[in-house]
Amino acid sequence: MKPNFWLYCILFSLLLSSCITNKDVVYLQEKGTIASDSLQIRELSKPYRVQVNDILYINVKALDEELVNIFNPVSQENTNQNQGGNSGLYFNGFTVDMHGDIKFPILGKLQVLGYTVQEIEAKVKEELLKQYFKETAQIFVTVKMAGLRYSTVGEISAGVHTLFQDRVNIIDAIANAGDIKVTGDRTDVLVIRQYPDGQKIHHIDLTDITAMKSPYYYIQPNDIIMVKPLKRKALGAGETASQTITTVASIFSVLVSTYFLVKNL
Structure with missing residues (x-):
């Protein structure tokens, strides 16, 4: 019975350590890091400041529409x-x-480097009034980012994505990319962000609800979202208990066959 006992112990240990559980895949869990009687989280989102290679959509309006056509190379219709x-x-x-x-x-x-879109609006309007228009023209300037572009790699559908929204949180961005695979590590998602002095790698645990307080919860243009594989995948274990049992059984079968083959030589 001893060999069988130890075999069962090994199988049970492998099942416990190899299977992917709900804690591995559920987003924004309450892990005792906030008061249980309130789930209200104050989100941290700072105004985005324009960087090199960003593309801006700028639209100028005035009482005389013909006068502003030269400033609007992209019409609203073409944008849509x-x-x-x-x-x-x-x-x-x-x-x-x-x-x-x-x-x-x-x-x-x-x-415009380092300016917010609101500051660019004010700057463009000021220069237009100074060099081209009069106050009576009643000009109105709109500045927006030309889509929020980001990339996803790793244990998620890889690709470059663009969302036409002013604010996008990382959950929305991941959902737009097709969600993280079951074998992806949600506890340590990497956000590679561009800064004037280079790129920096930030970490965020998406299984913890306090991720909503992270300064990296809201993505920025040109962010790269990288999802690492769980250690279970790296070890070749199954995603579910049945897959793990099948894998272990296959390995055990090969070992037993090899043992008897060698013994009979």
């Missing part, structure tokens, strides 16, 4: 038609160059 691929904005939008400038009609180069 290109929401699937963002190609119109790529060719006709305003790209922030390596010096942090955009080339704007009539006004020439405008420094």
